[in-house]
Amino acid sequence: MSELAVLGGEPLINEPLVPFKRIGEAERAAVLRVLDDGELSGFIGAPGPDFNGGPEVRALEDGWCKAFGVAHSITVNSATSGLYAAVGAAGIGPGDEVIVPPYSMSATVMAPLVYGGIPVFADIEPETFGLDPAQVRRAITSKTRAIIPVNLFGHPARLHELLAIAEEYGLTMIEDNAQAPLATEYGRLAGTIGHIGVFSLNRHKHIQTGEGGVCVTNDARLAERLRLIRNHGENLVEHLAVDDLSNLVGFNYRMTELSAAVGRCQLEKAPEIVAERTAYARRLSAGVKDIPGITVPVERDQCEHVYYVWTPRFDADKVGMSRDLFAQALAAEGFPLNQGYVNPLYRLPIFQQRTAIGPHGFPFNLNDRRYDDGLCPVCEHMHEQEELGFGLCTFELSNDIVDQMIAAFRKVYDHRDELAQANSVA
Numbered sequence: 001m002s003e004l005a006v007l008g009g010e011p012l013i014n015e016p017l018v019p020f021k022r023i024g025e026a027e028r029a030a031v032l033r034v035l036d037d038g039e040l041s042g043f044i045g046a047p048g049p050d051f052n053g054g055p056e057v058r059a060l061e062d063g064w065c066k067a068f069g070v071a072h073s074i075t076v077n078s079a080t081s082g083l084y085a086a087v088g089a090a091g092i093g094p095g096d097e098v099i100v101p102p103y104s105m106s107a108t109v110m111a112p113l114v115y116g117g118i119p120v121f122a123d124i125e126p127e128t129f130g131l132d133p134a135q136v137r138r139a140i141t142s143k144t145r146a147i148i149p150v151n152l153f154g155h156p157a158r159l160h161e162l163l164a165i166a167e168e169y170g171l172t173m174i175e176d177n178a179q180a181p182l183a184t185e186y187g188r189l190a191g192t193i194g195h196i197g198v199f200s201l202n203r204h205k206h207i208q209t210g211e212g213g214v215c216v217t218n219d220a221r222l223a224e225r226l227r228l229i230r231n232h233g234e235n236l237v238e239h240l241a242v243d244d245l246s247n248l249v250g251f252n253y254r255m256t257e258l259s260a261a262v263g264r265c266q267l268e269k270a271p272e273i274v275a276e277r278t279a280y281a282r283r284l285s286a287g288v289k290d291i292p293g294i295t296v297p298v299e300r301d302q303c304e305h306v307y308y309v310w311t312p313r314f315d316a317d318k319v320g321m322s323r324d325l326f327a328q329a330l331a332a333e334g335f336p337l338n339q340g341y342v343n344p345l346y347r348l349p350i351f352q353q354r355t356a357i358g359p360h361g362f363p364f365n366l367n368d369r370r371y372d373d374g375l376c377p378v379c380e381h382m383h384e385q386e387e388l389g390f391g392l393c394t395f396e397l398s399n400d401i402v403d404q405m406i407a408a409f410r411k412v413y414d415h416r417d418e419l420a421q422a423n424s425v426a
């Protein structure tokens with residue numbers, strides 16, 4: 001019988017991986033403190049001191065400002081809410097174009113639609129999966145108003161270069177930094193390089209509050225607009241004598257005191273969590289980088305990658321089997337790898353059918369952009385052929401487990417001929 005688990009052998013990793021747990025005693029004590037106090041939210045959507053939330057929310061925002069070196073941090077109840085608020089704060093309106101990458105979580109590209117803006121997809125770079133500045137330049141028209149780079153998998157996009165393009169054309173740059181807390185480019189923290197940065201605190205991210213997010217900015221006007229959108233801005237504009245009422249139809253994007261109390265503990269743990277994930281990712285890379293056809297994740301010069309996901313690239317011809325076969329065999333060994341992250345987002349029905357708000361195709365009916373296949377060939381290729389991903393914040397890891405993962409990876413590679421043969425017979 002074969003040694004390969006997928007062909008009936010023993011799996012190399014026989015203990016199932018367990019979920020990554022980053023909630024402990026500190027979070028428990030913090031939540032109990034809030035429960036004992038009894039005020040589970042401090043917000044009121046009306047003028048007065050409670051407009052900006054309770055003590056835990058404010059303390060988390062102060063801590064976030066210090067940790068990330070920004071003037072304003074605005075907590076929200078998700079990064080999705082944060083992205084929607086950011087697009088609103090930037091003043092995007094019907095027919096405005098917003099340049100986005102196709103490789104991201106869907107909220108990145110839904111955000112413009114909420115305000116009637118049109119997402120315009122620009123392709124990504126193959127090495128780090130971030131927006132390609134040359135493609136962004138090509139996508140700019142007289143209607144372009146904003147760019148939303150995503151620091152995908154923990155690696156910063158070419159943020160300084162993209163900011164220079166944004167400033168040249170008078171665009172707002174909103175960083176979707178949900179996956180890259182504490183990543184840096186040229187010594188500056190990702191999320192703080194654009195005009196607004198959006199962080200996620202959802203349960204899958206490096207640090208989490210179950211659901212939650214934070215917007216950061218150094219611009220006082222954008223900060224005020226973010227706070228108004230977060231909390232029923234329409235009730236405040238008169239009191240605050242706000243003159244630009246556009247997009248100040250407010251939402252309830254407020255974070256609870258419970259979440260904020262957890263967030264404060266998590267923020268303190270962030271450097272350690274990030275350092276551990278980075279060390280595991282580098283260990284994985286070192287363990288497999290000599291395998292022909294495997295390209296381990298690039299850490300671009302002058303960048304710190306925080307490895308939300310470890311993303312080796314796969315060359316089927318050089319490895320000698322399909323990515324699918326490799327991933328199946330590896331999963332059978334106990335090392336699950338995702339293939340190709342998400343389908344390029346312009347393939348979602350909302351773009352294919354050009355229908356978002358209401359039944360008449362708004363806002364796509366303001367524009368004749370199409371979302372055909374081939375729009376972003378690098379992204380399509382990464383999705384269909386090359387990219388493999390292992391979420392480093394998904395499972396509890398140790399050097400021992402990582403070493404077993406490396407051994408499983410090598411085992412599947414070493415048995416490639418047998419696997420290819422079995423597959424062709426089957």
Ligand SMILES: *Cc1c(COP(=O)(O)O)cnc(C)c1O
Nearest residue numbers: 078079080105107178200201202
């Ligand atoms: C997780 C994620 C989001 C959404 O975050 P939520 O807090 O769940 O709303 C947005 N963008 C990216 C790139 C993400 O990974």
